[in-house]
Amino acid sequence: MVFGFGGGSSSGGSQMSMGGGSATSPQIEAATAELDMITDVFNRLVSSCHAKCISTRYLEPDLNKGESVCVDRCVSKFFAVNAKVGEKMQAIGQQAGGAQAGAGGGGSFF
Amino acid sequence: MVFGFGGGSSSGGSQMSMGGGSATSPQIEAATAELDMITDVFNRLVSSCHAKCISTRYLEPDLNKGESVCVDRCVSKFFAVNAKVGEKMQAIGQQAGGAQAGAGGGGSFF
């Protein structure tokens, strides 16, 4: 596990192996899912910190001092939020007996 | 058909079976396409109604009364808009003899 979320990742892994898959092994599927997740998080991180830290007046091609410092702290804070959301969802998941309570995004209406 | 759009869904279905597909049957493809559509619509619904109804000041962890009522009406109105857009596009499609007139998003430049 490269990107150690609170537990979403590992619980997801076990859910994945349920799926089986014909051509691809569960291991490949899990690794692909993890890769997709990391990329998704990274892209959101890049765009969130750009919105918070980078002036869109574009006066110079380099990050200035203030922007650089802001980006560093922004990444730390984003990881902290990520951990906080992960804990919260894990707590809810345990309350609900492992069910993805109100997970939305597809889980709730099939 | 779980999600009964004006006609986009069924006309799409017939287009799908054209594709054939080697490993997957047309039935599976149609069901997968429908599933993707429902999820896509649902995600847009969640984020649209969040933008319209939920205060981002986050004073409490629960939906307050005003937010709850707003969400209920928001979902109804979103379905109404969905139906209206579907009718409109079906009307245009019939005018154009079934062609996806100005469909954009890929249809127009291949």
Added chain:
Amino acid sequence: MVFGFGGGSSSGGSQMSMGGGSATSPQIEAATAELDMITDVFNRLVSSCHAKCISTRYLEPDLNKGESVCVDRCVSKFFAVNAKVGEKMQAIGQQAGGAQAGAGGGGSFF
């Protein structure tokens, strides 16, 4: 090559053939990747020029004169920006000896 980017497309092509792929040929993969890229660019173009040119007051169902002229120029300018970004990235890529320096979006942390 239908959509002639500065060079991202062709360098991508060579990278693709590295991948090989079991069921699909490198040619199919390259064509699919190109198709995905064109669609992605087109969708961003549609939404960018809508944001720049179309009034959201929706007084009439047709594009008015001002909107039509704006859309035409908007597409030209978008292509010009596309070319400029492509040149810039190609120049950076050559400096870095072909490596996707700071490409983000996945390239940098595997």
Added chain:
Amino acid sequence: MDFSQLSPAEASAMEQIVARKQMRDFTKLYSGLVERCFGSCVDDFTSRALTTREEECVDKCTMKFLKHSERVGARFQEENAKMMAQQQAK
């Protein structure tokens, strides 16, 4: 979803597809939630750690979003059922 028109083999393949999709959707829900609550709650970059106010905001933002999407899901199913009943009545 109604898979009654599928053969048993197809239904089983479809179940796998649904399971994989749910996994992917859950992942997106998760990262989307992080992005949303980060965007709404964090605006102070004078330190690396979250302030108490930011932490509380993230907690409430997470809970509220989950309750919101649960409620939207319930209404979605009702409206969908209504729509199907109307279509079959035609």
Added chain:
Amino acid sequence: MDFSQLSPAEASAMEQIVARKQMRDFTKLYSGLVERCFGSCVDDFTSRALTTREEECVDKCTMKFLKHSERVGARFQEENAKMMAQQQAK
């Protein structure tokens, strides 16, 4: 697109990929349009039903978006053709 460098079998596989993609793109166009027109036209949540003003706005929003994307598509093809001609002239 130009599939001349593909074998007949590949061209046929590619046609299927394009057809499936068009289907997916159409779906996204559709739901994106609903989202866009809902966002621009609906702001009154004192009732469950659309007001007349909202309905008219949705109609115009839909028509205008389709005409917009049709025009963008036409200009896109022209600019693309121009770009290819320039590249071949080099």
Added chain:
Amino acid sequence: MDFSQLSPAEASAMEQIVARKQMRDFTKLYSGLVERCFGSCVDDFTSRALTTREEECVDKCTMKFLKHSERVGARFQEENAKMMAQQQAK
């Protein structure tokens, strides 16, 4: 990524998946960058050509975004390594 739990055949399949994904991600980075810099830099539609000011803005916007995402990538790896170390210490 750590593919040590995969068999050699799986690791090779995974490498292909990663390569294809990088290609797709690069494409998205590219078009996202065009969209972003177009949105921030271009606002004058009195002519078809970019003004000098717009061109300079696009150049700086491109460079700044690449440097930004490079820096985010470096910090991301550090934070990720820190997080893994914490998890293994438990």
